[in-house]
Amino acid sequence: MSKKTIGEQYLDDPRIEQAQKLIQEALAEHSSHITGVKAADPELKEEYEKTLKEFSExxxxxxxxxxxxxxxxxxxxxxxxxxxxxxxxxTGIGVHYFGHSHPGVVAAEIKGSATNTTMSGNLQQNxxxxxxxxxILDQxxxxxxxxxxxFMTSSGVMAAENALKMAFQKRSPAHRVVAFEKCFMGRTMAVSQITDKAAYRKGLPPTLEVDYIPFYDANDHEGSIKTAVSMLEKYFNRHPGDYAAMCMELIxxxxxxxxxxxxxxxxxCDVCKKHEVSVIVDEVQTFMRTKEMFAFQYFKLDKHVDFVNIGKNSQVCATIYRNDHKPQPGLISxxxxxxxxxxxxxxxxxNEIANGGYLGDEGKIEKIHARFKSNLEKLNQKYPELIEGPYGIGAMVGMTIYKGDAAKSKDFTLKLFNNGVLSFIAxxxxxxxxxxxxxxAVELEDIDKVCEIIETTLNECK
Ligand SMILES: Cc1ncc(COP(=O)(O)O)c(C=O)c1O
Structure with a gap:
């Protein structure tokens, strides 16, 4: 056995394990009172409304x-x-992948919180x-x-910024990027120019030159490929050497x-390679959500992409990249x-997702998707005028309701919230x-219960 530091001895101290167990016990006891959807307590209403009002202000x-x-x-x-x-x-738009008060997650957090610093940083990491x-790299x-x-960082959009900076440095003096229509990459000054939503860059000075190509259309497979390739060729030939990166959200x-x-x-990716344009894959929302750990693995792009950005489910955010894109000193920190x-x-x-039976054709992620899909398909058969779909993949599930009407869909999510289910629009x-x-964290029976609430709410809103 190799020699242990004082820190290792401290973290292996049985009292740390005891503390973990004690908190897990308290948690198990208190959370056992949480058994299903419950309406608000009238006695807490006044105080809650005051908190909400203050917080909003x-x-x-x-x-x-x-x-x-x-x-x-x-x-x-x-x-x-x-x-x-x-x-x-x-789940906070895709963050709490293990739900709430998960004993294993809490135990890991306690151990992390017991160390000497609150935050790690580039100068000091444990x-x-x-x-x-x-x-992460092994996966x-x-x-x-x-x-x-x-390179680890503090948010999904900073992972994107860092990938972009590395791509621009490698391809210097290139100054343009390409992205998919309707993409979302985040909201910094640079990245809000890539995110394809006018409202998110309203009033901001242009910081990047961005061109767009349409995303894949499952109803026109050959046409999608032809359009994407010919548009990219046109862009890259019109402005030779000006493009640093193609930004791709795979789902x-x-x-x-x-x-x-x-x-x-x-x-x-082949067109990008031919024209020496780096490929950045944004997996901030997709990481851990398909039957493969990474969506780029699901689509078998292992050898095709230069950068992969992760966030949300990964709890930490990061840019994964190859040596040929390594930045010069000073570019990122x-x-x-x-x-x-x-x-x-x-x-x-x-580690749980990698080794705990989540991945692969028979893994839990596919089972979750199948159960949710079959429930929503039944609703679609019962109410074809109210609901279409489902859409998505793995642990990302979507549906179109009321023919995709924005106001009605938003209203539905608010009513669904009141009825006991958190969802969001997209x-x-x-x-x-x-x-x-x-x-x-989810059990397949939870999905059935959620779908019952969806059905009630659909009928309330129609
Ligand atoms: C695909 C994608 N990229 C980037 C981001 C930005 O991540 P963050 O909000 O952590 O900066 C998000 C956030 O929703 C996202 O969905």
Whole structure:
């Protein structure tokens, strides 16, 4: 056995394990009272409304949902400060993949919180960081992709910024990028120019030159490929050497749960390679949600992409890249990478997904999708005028209701919230209602219950 540092001895101290057990016991006891959807407690109403009002004033605008959590939940259920209990099928837009108060996640967080610093950063990282880097890179290289490096950062959009900076530096003096119509990449000054939504860049000075190609259309496979290839060729030949990167979301999230295609993506990557344009894959929403750990693995693009950005489910955010795109000193750095609690929770969750029976054709993610899909298909057969779909893949499930009407879909999500289910809207023309299912916590029976509430709400809103 190799010599242990004082820190290792401290973290192996049985009292740390005891503390984990004690908190897990308290959690199990209290969360056992959370058994299903529950209406708000009238006695808590006044105080809750006061909190919501104050909070809205502090933050300069009303919350989308009247949601302030009490700090506990059980599986896919969460308790709010008004005493209500709801099914969380949006999970902070795809963050709480193991639901609420998961004992394994809490134990990992306790261990991370027991270390000497609150936040790790580029100048100071503990031994949990290299362990997590290895796990993520090993997973990314599962099918021989050959990624060499990873840079950890504080948000999904910063992972995108860092990938863009590395691509621009490598392709300097290139100054343009290409992206898919309806894509979402984040909201910094640079990236809000790529995200294809006018409202998100209203009033901002242009910082990047961006051209768009249409996303894959499953109803026109050959046509999609032909259009994408010919538009890219046109752009790249019109402005030779000016393009640094092609930004790809493989399954459009905010855009409305449109799923891409292997042949389509490979054709795009081939054109990019020919013209020396780097390929950036944004997996901030898709990471851990398909039957493969990464969506680029699902679409077999292991050898085709230069960067992969992850966030949300991964708890920490990161840019994964190859040695040939390694930045020169000074280009990327950041004070904060992440907290010890998040780094340890990330390790726990990613390891569970990799080794706990989630992936593959027979894995839990496919089972979740199949159950949700069959429930929504039944609703579609029963109410063809109210609901279409489902759409999406794995733990990303969407539906179109009321023919994709934006106002009615939003109203539906608010009523669904009141009835006990958290969802969210995505896309425009059509607007869709989407669910980011907490695969690490959900039981298949939860999906049935959620679909019963969806049916009740559909009928209430029509
Ligand atoms: C595909 C995609 N990329 C990037 C982002 C930005 O991530 P963040 O909000 O953590 O900056 C998001 C967030 O929704 C996303 O869905």
């Amino acid at each position: 502090y933050r300069g605008g009303k919350l989308f949902y009247d949601y302030v959590g009490s700090g506990i939940g059980k599986g896919a259920l969460v308790e709010l400060c008004d005493g209500s209990v709801k099914y969380d099928f949006i 031994s949990d960081s290299p362990k997590l880097f290895k796990l 990314a290289n599962k099918y021989g992709a050959g990624f060499d490096h990873m 459009q999230g905010e855009g409305g749960y449109f799923v891409g295609n292997e042949e389509y993506f490979k054709a795009i 950041q004070t904060f990478t992440s907290s010890g609690a998040a780094i340890n929770a990330a390790y726990y969750m990613i 896309g425009s023309s059509p607007t869709r209602v989407r669910f980011l299912v907490p695969a690490g």
